[in-house]
Amino acid sequence: MIRIVYLGKLADVAGKSESQFVSSSGDLDWPDILALLDDHVREGLADAVRDERVKVALNGQVLSDREGLVARDGDEIALLPPVSGG
Amino acid sequence: MIRIVYLGKLADVAGKSESQFVSSSGDLDWPDILALLDDHVREGLADAVRDERVKVALNGQVLSDREGLVARDGDEIALLPPVSGG
Amino acid sequence: MRDIRLLDAPFDPNAAIDALAMASPDIGGIASFVGKVRLTGGVEALELTHYEPLTLPGMHELADRAFGRFDLIGLLMVHRVGVMRPGEPIVCVSAAALHRRDALGAVDFCMDHLKSAAWFWKREKRAGQWHWIEPREQDHADLARW
């Protein structure tokens, strides 16, 4: 099982704060995840996540290159929009 | 009567925190006061006060030119050494 | 002393600062900043969301940097998460040091970096509706000072 956590405004776009996926085909890469978001969570979510200011953390570590993400069973992915000012 | 107040280290040099003078000859100017300090308070006090970092206040106003001081009956003169750091 | 906490319920900044002072008796001075939810502007509530695996480590790394940069005896960094009402404290940063410049500098430094180090998402409730707060240019300018 792979857990995806939506932070800030992305939780509104997703309509939930997290999703869990069981991948029948093994590891998930970045394109796999974007496809899952649109197909199984909510249409338009993938576009919101494509915003280059959205950072990605894998098991609590922010990735320097989110395109290189490979998620395995048991992993937690967090989708992090820019933090708020004020 | 004219009151002279010694602040900080000058109180140690004077051996007291203030003096009062009755001037029989009317107003006192800066040389008059330096003479009074040495003659009637303690020898060496005038030299300590001559230190150019010592500022002079007349009735609560710091003078920009202490040499121009003229003190009249009822006035209060404060002799202010540099304030402490730390 | 080092006291870094995330709290999901109201807290008393004075009690936290006093505890820092008690645990660091040998100080010259203690500087503090307490940020509160504003009473003006029609904000009915403020909500801070955080991502647990990033927030607390981010605050600890910031504390490490503050200790490395300033000569500190103690540092307190307490931040609220969850829903807060107007007037409630959001954040308290307090630094104890032998020298004033270190204490004040550390508080300023931590406040400038806290938002970017600790990943908070903020929304405000106005007239019954929640609104996300976007990133601000000013924060980038603040960071550029260091």
Added chain:
Amino acid sequence: MRDIRLLDAPFDPNAAIDALAMASPDIGGIASFVGKVRLTGGVEALELTHYEPLTLPGMHELADRAFGRFDLIGLLMVHRVGVMRPGEPIVCVSAAALHRRDALGAVDFCMDHLKSAAWFWKREKRAGQWHWIEPREQDHADLARW
């Protein structure tokens, strides 16, 4: 609110800061600095002498400048005079503002200027002997920052 005081007996900085916060409910943040007599260095007591006709007016002028320079809602400046023991508070400056930068800036500004604005002479008792504290170069450097 504006609370400028010289006290010749020990005081509680928290009570003063709380009173400022209570009187300025509509704040975004409150920054504070509390300076204490150090416990280290063998100082048994510290004495601050002031000249009444200059000290309080000097503090009020400094408060005027702080209000002119920063966007403040409230300002507290409390200073001890007389003989103080190690651990006792000497000074507390606290500023309430809508914006963090104003509150922290005002505290830093007032602390930098307080000594020169308010004419204090300081001596320390070490091993039973009183020693006057001379002016320091650092203070001039601090003032040159503004």
